[in-house]
Amino acid sequence: MPQPTGVVIRMGDNVPVDGIWEPLTITRGKVLGLIPVGATLSENAGCFNYLVQGTRAPRMTGPFNESRGYAEDIDVSWCLLWKDDRYTDGLIPDEFEYFVTAPGAxxxxxxxxxxxxxxxxxxxxxxxxxxxxxxxxxxxxxxxxxxxxxxxxxxxxxxxxxxxxxxxxxxxxxxxx
Structure with missing residues (x-):
C-alpha cells in the first residue's frame, strides 16, 4: 500500500491529477461542539477510486435510510495515493508485465x-x-x-x-x- 502523497481534495473539487484516490471522512476536535481545534482524524469512507484529471471529485452516498426513503451523501475528502503518470509522454506502454501471474504459471x-x-x-x-x-x-x-x-x-x-x-x-x- 503506497503512503498518501499529502494531496487532498474535497468532493466537488477539480481533480488535479490522474491516479488512485482514497475517500476519507475528516473530523477535527471541537471546543463546546462549535470551534474546530486540535488534530484532525481521517478515516476511510469506502472503496479506492481511479479519478481522472479535470473531472470533479465524486460525492459518496451512504446507506439507504428506510425512514427517510433515500440515501444521504457522506461529506468526504479524497486523498491521492498513487499518481498515474504512465501516459504523460503520449505513448501507451505494454502493461502486461504488471499483471499478477499465478505461482508456477x-x-x-x-x-x-x-x-x-x-x-x-x-x-x-x-x-x-x-x-x-x-x-x-x-x-x-x-x-x-x-x-x-x-x-x-x-x-x-x-x-x-x-x-x-x-x-x-x-x-x-x-x-x-
Whole structure:
C-alpha cells in the first residue's frame, strides 16, 4: 500500500491529477461542539477510486435510510495515493508485465501469427490467453488440446445465452509453443 502523497481534495473539487484516490471522512476536535481545534482524524469512507484529471471529485452516498426513503451523501475528502503518470509522454506502454501471474504459471510471450483463430467447439491449437472476437471483455485461458468454450452472455433479464464465437489468441504460454 503506497503512503498518501499529502494531496487532498474535497468532493466537488477539480481533480488535479490522474491516479488512485482514497475517500476519507475528516473530523477535527471541537471546543463546546462549535470551534474546530486540535488534530484532525481521517478515516476511510469506502472503496479506492481511479479519478481522472479535470473531472470533479465524486460525492459518496451512504446507506439507504428506510425512514427517510433515500440515501444521504457522506461529506468526504479524497486523498491521492498513487499518481498515474504512465501516459504523460503520449505513448501507451505494454502493461502486461504488471499483471499478477499465478505461482508456477508459465510466462507469456507474443502469440505466433501462424496460429489461426478457432471457433467454439474446436480443439485449442496452443496454450494461452484467448479473447472472444467481438467481445473484448470475455477472455479465457485454454490449454492446448482442450475444446474451445462457448461464450455465455447474460441478457437484459439476467438469463444466460450461449454464443457460438470465434476465439483469437492474445498471449501464448512459453511452454505452449
Amino acid at each position: 508459465a510466462p507469456y510471450i507474443e502469440p505466433d501469427p501462424a496460429i489461426p483463430a478457432v471457433r467454439a467447439g474446436e480443439v485449442c491449437p496452443a496454450t494461452g490467453h484467448w479473447q472472444a472476437t467481438g467481445h473484448p471483455e470475455h477472455q479465457v485461458h485454454v490449454v492446448k488440446g482442450a475444446v474451445m468454450p462457448d461464450l455465455v452472455i447474460k441478457d437484459w433479464s439476467g438469463a444466460g445465452k450461449v454464443h457460438y464465437v470465434e476465439w483469437a489468441l492474445l498471449r501464448q504460454d512459453k511452454e505452449g509453443r
